[in-house]
Amino acid sequence: MTFTKNRLYIGIAVVIVVLILLWLIFRESPVVVETAKAIRGQLLVTVDGEGKTRFRDKVTVNAPVSGKISRIRINEGDFIPKDYMITDIDPNPPTTRPPSETENRLNPYAQKVYAPISGRVLRIFEKSERILQAGTPIIEVGNPNTVEIVIDVLSTEAAQIHAGSAALILNESSAEPTKARVRIVEPQAFTKVSALGVEEQRVNIVTEFLTKEINFGDNYRVDVRIIVWQSNDVLKIPSSALFRNGEKWNVFVLESGKARRREVKIGHQNSSESEVLEGLTEGETVILHPPNQLADGASAAAQ
Template structure:
């Protein structure tokens, strides 16, 4: 018996068939899920570092230089030789300096003899004593002459009185004319004697003045050679200073090591004339190394003394460690490989451990740990992208989280970060799955697969 569908049933069947075809077409034409790379949000230790190249150097480095001008004798040491503090490492021929010292000593003796000879040009003590005795004798003669003047004046006064009395008596006829003339003659004689006495007194006074002048001349001659003595004294002082310098230079022709260690480099090995200050060799202890890392000044402000340093790419597989000991206070300008001027700062770090398999001037890759914390919720930096923040006007950070096979954009708060990982402060939970390197094709609600 042939089964027949009613028109209603046929319509229903046709409707179901069309619906099935439409669903199949929708499934066939639906976009395929986008293939993405994902990573899980997890908790782990996070460290923020400043990564730069560094180089090793000896901590206590001594440059031994020529202390004086002279002929350097050949240095018998080689780079790498071990030396002790105070050991003779180089020598300058001392003969020229010794000859200069002897010549200066001879000149000094000659000047001292000339200075002593200055005293022979001064008046002797006996001459001064004779001049003083002459003054005393002249003064005594002057006093005698003045006494004779007084006697002559008294005698003249008496003779004048006798003359006047004789004239009176003669006029009265009491005496003769001859007696009056004798009295007048006596008065004239006494006047002449007074004149002679006065002349003798003047001569005595002149003798006193002459004797005093002679003494003054001798006394002046006593100090006249002082300028010669001062000149010789100045020359002697200059020569003595020169002699001290020459003697010191002569004593420094033997050059000793300032410290124990090894010879790092020989700059002047062969014998030749060198000037004072010429570097001859470098000495240091190759076992006491430190690390010099020059970083950008903007990175240096994050570094503190005591920060840990990880050393990699030094030629071995293990990681070496150091500790920041000094941050130099002054920056310097350096031109980068791209021709950009940069302000950089040297960070000095002390290597940890003994027997570090490095030498002076080795290149290493160093990472200065400026922040580190354990059990930090973190997300790969490659999952972050800039987006409009809902909490502020400034752009924020977002990630795409995979939920039920679909990408969902979510804003997150980021804390510390390094080149690979970032600290998550808010917006994600542990074990959330985020899309790495999101492209413009990824949107919220987009189906993804991984």
């Protein structure tokens, strides 16, 4: 009697163990994935490029007459007001005696050279006293308050940009991008060889800061983002969640521990985010950079 009962218990125990083992083997461990939620927020589509700053009010002061120019006492970076006397030129320098500094000053016939605008001295072409011809550049002055950025973009991209388009200027030193606005889209395209060695048609875009910015000098290299489309309330997901299925966009949605493939309709995109028009609701979790082995219905877990 005891034998049969024992045998029964043992038999049941064995069957249970076998079933557990089978379940353990065939149950797949969930694939670990990176996820993000579909959220509503701002999406910016931008045309990006590298731009250069320049002072709009920038003047090169040339020698009005030929003659001997006095030594220039100011330095690069100095701030000079309008009508400041930069230097003077003696059209008839005495040739017999060596010129002396004080002489020119007191020379009533020496032509005075004045700063036409106030601004920072950007460049001094030649500091020391010498003989020069009329028209030779002496100094370059620029008004830092009038700093603007020039960026060239592909002519195809320029079509989306118009005067007044918002722009963001990035600089290594400042954490927050500085706001700017497109002033002009130059009408004339020009040919340029890109950094990749390809000839392209490009258009210059000039943007200006919204506020007086004095942190940017002349001829600085900055990264520019010109906003061509913007919305403050779109449903968006990281672009790395998207993949193609034929011509359609798909994503994997993580729901109840399973990855489900879904077709989505995508609107505007930038390199990080994409606008979802159809297929997802706010708060749903999508899988970023979905691994190749992920199949519809596979179990998955967020990192």
